[in-house]
Amino acid sequence: MPSDSDDGASHSDQPKCLCHPRPIKPFQKLELVIRGSKPEQVCRLDQPKAQLDVVFELIGNTVSLRETVEDPTILKGTYSICLVLDTKKMRFENLIGLPNRSLLLTFRMRTSICAVQGRRKMLYKEKFEGFSASPPYSKLYNDFYLCDWSEQRLELLLPAERIVGWKTAALILKTFQRITPESWCHLVNMRHPPSLAGLDWREIERTLMPEKEEALSISTPDEEKEMHFLIEKKKAEKEAQKKVVFIRY
Secondary structure, three states: OOOHHHOOOOHHHOOOOOOOOOOOOOOOOOEEEEEOOOOOOEEEOOOOOEEEEEEEEOOOOEEEEEEEEEEOOOOOEEEEEEEEEEHHHEEEEEEEEOOOOOEEEEEEEOHHHHOOOHHHOOEEEEEEEOOOOOOOOOHHHHHHHOOOOOOOEEEEEEOHHHOOHHHHHHHHHHHOOOOOHHHHHHHHOOOOOOOOOOOEHHHHHHHHOHHHHHHOOOOOHHHHHHHHHHHHHHHHHHHHHHHHHHHHO
């Protein structure tokens, strides 16, 4: 006989009963935007029915962007692509802590790298789950890997639910070589870390590390173009010298 407190309802009819599965918590997605030098050159690299992930490698100093797109034509079919970017080919701009404790990372590809396409720009890996004659559209591949804009500035939003406070901030800064291993160790082991909200790493460098800010100041696209021209000129001169030596012998 059910008790008066049960009101005739079994445990399985009560929403708070442990036998009911927990509601699925929405998985916060990363947001990634690429911008060019012109106002109309703006493109979202995240898309519906696709999962975007990022991996920061502080040992090899690389950033891996992975996109997994659902294939509607195949049951449980997916297409994944992973782009591996070397931080030597990028310029760190800033890491900002937003009021909701999310992190906004901004960086751009070097001008000399924007001028090339394919594996000279970055490495990529593909993975297919299921067979499909035409894989689903990948924005990461078509709108970034194949992008030919003269300037490519990226803005990556990391939701608070996808990060681990200052540990993630330290991981990003170490990957882009903005801090030393000692500073990284200090940041990840803080006992009472302050809130990430209001973080402005470039402002911290300007205030506390002016010599580093001056030494690692961001060069303009025109300066990078001139540097790239001089590098290519030296390469051409070396190749010409090799040809002359080969002809003589």
